[in-house]
Amino acid sequence: MDYEETFTPVAKMTTVRTLLVMASIKGWTLHQMDVKNAFLHGDLQEVVFMKLPSGCVLPRPNGFSQSSSDHSLFLRTSPTDLPTGIMLTQQKYASNLVATAGLTDDKVVYTPMEINTKYKEADGEPFSDPTLYRQLVGSLVYLTMTRPDISYAVQVLSQFVANPYRVHYTALLCVIRYVRGSMSRGVLFRSDSPLCLEGYIDANWASCPDSRRSITGWCMFLGTSLISWKCKKQSCTSKSSTETEYRAMSATSLEIVWL
Incomplete structure (x- = not known):
């Protein structure tokens, strides 16, 4: 009942990128860690399901009464050391996103959105699966952490998550085809x-x-x-x-x- 009132504080991604730039320039060694203690402190009135210890076998519960949205700092992001610096990508996440979209063809495009195209709130036929639209747009928002090239297109498509139309979904698939053709792209933090x-x-x-x-x-x-x-x-x-x-x-x- 308090899902909208609780959250897990995490570092702002701009802070993470800035520290990676500093590490690249200074030649610092990077270490990654995560502390999963969201449910170790505080008095909870609800039943909270925890992961069982290794070797303990019990019937799987039907669901979770409460769960955490906690993510480790570089979960779904991949910092890679290169001779020129550090490359930050989300290639595996992008691949999973394309698979979720369920595209039936191998077509790729070379721009995320058509130039000078304006989309309206109500335009043509409503899209039959708004949940899918919201899921894909939300995934693209997360992908913009390392893909500034899709920021504008995602900003436009995010305006229609409440009531998407078929034309909006078509534009969304265009962005996903662009992502499919540029999986390895990211941001490079040069050491020089x-x-x-x-x-x-x-x-x-x-x-x-x-x-x-x-x-x-x-x-x-x-x-x-x-x-x-x-x-x-x-x-x-x-x-x-x-x-x-x-x-x-x-x-x-x-x-x-x-x-």
Whole structure:
């Protein structure tokens, strides 16, 4: 009954990427660990099923009354040491995502979304399986941790999870076909990179056909290494392109100060 009130705190992924850049440049040795103690402290009124010790055989329970969303720091991400630095990918996760989509062909595409295409909230025929749409979009959101190239497309498709239409699902499959053709892509943290922070920003004025709200996009580099990026619809409608740019600069400045 309190699923919406409990959570497991984890490190922000930007922090993880920044530390990986530092380790790559400084030549530090990386160690990975995880502490699974979500249920070892605190007074719980509910029944909590725990994993049985090795050798103990009992009938499998029908379900779990409560479970944790805890993930280890690099679960489903793979940091790989290369001569040029550290490569961070989610290749296995991407492969599982494509399998979940159940594509019946081997087609791949070379861009995640068609250029200058605008999708509306209600457009054509409603999609018959909204749960599948939400599952795939949620998986793509997780994949953007190492794939900034799909951030914009995922941002667009995330707007329709409440009520997806067939045209939205078709666009979603396009992104998944793009992922299938670029499984090994990720972010490279070069060991010869300087330690200087650079930020780039852009905004697209009134790009949403339904709300006329604008899109803010930024990317932050520590030297030559990309450590932070975002593509997000602005919270209110701007009256001019200048106002849109100022709102984008304000949001980006917060990220720069935090970094």
